[in-house]
Amino acid sequence: MAKVKTKWVCQNCGYETPKYIGKCPDCGSWGTLTEEVEVKSSNLSQSVIIDESPVCLINEIEITESIKLPTGFEELDRVLGGGLVQGSLVLLAGDPGIGKSTLILQTSGNICKQGKKLLYICAEESGSQVKLRAQRLDVNTDNLYVYSQTNLENIVNQIDILKPDILVIDSIQSIYTSNITSSSGSVSQIRECTNILMDIAKNKNITVIVIGHVTKDGNIAGPKILEHMVDTVIYFEGDKYKSQRLLRSIKNRFGSTNEIGVFNMVENGLEEVKNPSELFMKERNENATPGSVIIATLEGTRALLVEVQALVGTTSYPSPRRVSTGVEYNRLLQIIAVLEKRIGLNLSKHDVYVNVIGGIEIDEPAADLGIALAVATCYRDVVVDSDCVIIGEISLSGEIRNVSNIEKRIYEAQKLGFKKAIIPKLTKKLPDNFDIQIIQVPRLMDAISACVSKK
Ligand SMILES: Nc1ncnc2c1ncn2[C@@H]1O[C@H](COP(=O)(O)OP(=O)(O)OP(=O)(O)O)[C@@H](O)[C@H]1O
């Protein structure tokens, strides 16, 4: 018997090497390389390779307007760039249990109502589990076919028989092709299965939606390695214990990646949130309150306005408490130190609590100035004007430093009706098409006087 050739593949990024090494030279992760059987390219997915696109001159190519199918969710359509493009492959990635199957099943129901035939491959669940979910979500249609199967060759057979318009794979980590011997979920399997699915999408003109799991530590083969292969990559994110969910596109061959979609998870499925600012600034008082500040943070590639609240009060502990939710603890300590040294706030006998509303985690320094102003205004019992948004990083010397994508942030504030933006002193000129008052402040002290009015 011929010796089976193996290779070592990084399960995080897909890097390949013939010998074992502890640290992946590509992505720097430790212990992520596992041994996989080498695949000869000769037996790779040949059955689906059909040469339908001969070489031609660019000037002779006729543009066919891509058909975009509405998904029944405006929030999803926007992220997709107007709808599902026929014959495209969309990857929906997200943490386990976040609601991927829920979103896709509801979307499937909406699509089927438009008379499209949809084949839903539930590789992780039984048909009756899917049926139970469908009942809870009130998905009821005659065009939705469910197939509980993990073998891709069987799935391809059914596709040829059923000829669906749309194919859903839930999930890519749990299907396998008999072409290669690696176990399902390994980098080679995921890559090979995606290759075959891509062929199905392009050659049979079937829209394919693929669900993929990601884990924070990245030890399991994540959809990261697929990102360059597919047409569109969407992430579904959120806190499992809170109801809001964010849909964000990381890559889109048919539209911009600047849009986010916001949903609310309720008992009978996902509800769209048409005005996300409402969600993130929920229950915000119309009248400004001391300690409440709106900041413009960057979530991925998109600017988001969120409210930061601070509570400062005389302590009853031997050493004062500092509690932060949604802001890094050490960052808060540093900001407090700057406020004490540069502004002269005496916080040594005060507890400081800082909270970001809406369950968002802020991990960028652009929120510094907002946090500082929240603490300072609460301490002095004054308010930051309620139509004012705060952007800027604070240095230890009390200077306000510039932040990335400042224009994007200001634009978001303007879009949501804010009248004033406090930003760092810029060296370059801003475009003059902003319809919002922009105040550039060099130092923390100037920021306070620029946006604070007496309560
Ligand atoms: N009976 C129920 N009533 C209300 N909400 C439910 C119910 N069952 C599940 N959910 C919600 O749906 C979420 C799971 O949704 P879903 O199965 O779509 O997630 P998923 O991302 O596909 O998970 P997995 O990684 O297991 O595939 C749960 O976290 C919960 O919030």
Ligand SMILES: [Mg+2]
């Ligand atoms: Mg699922």
Ligand SMILES: [Zn+2]
């Ligand atoms: Zn790697």
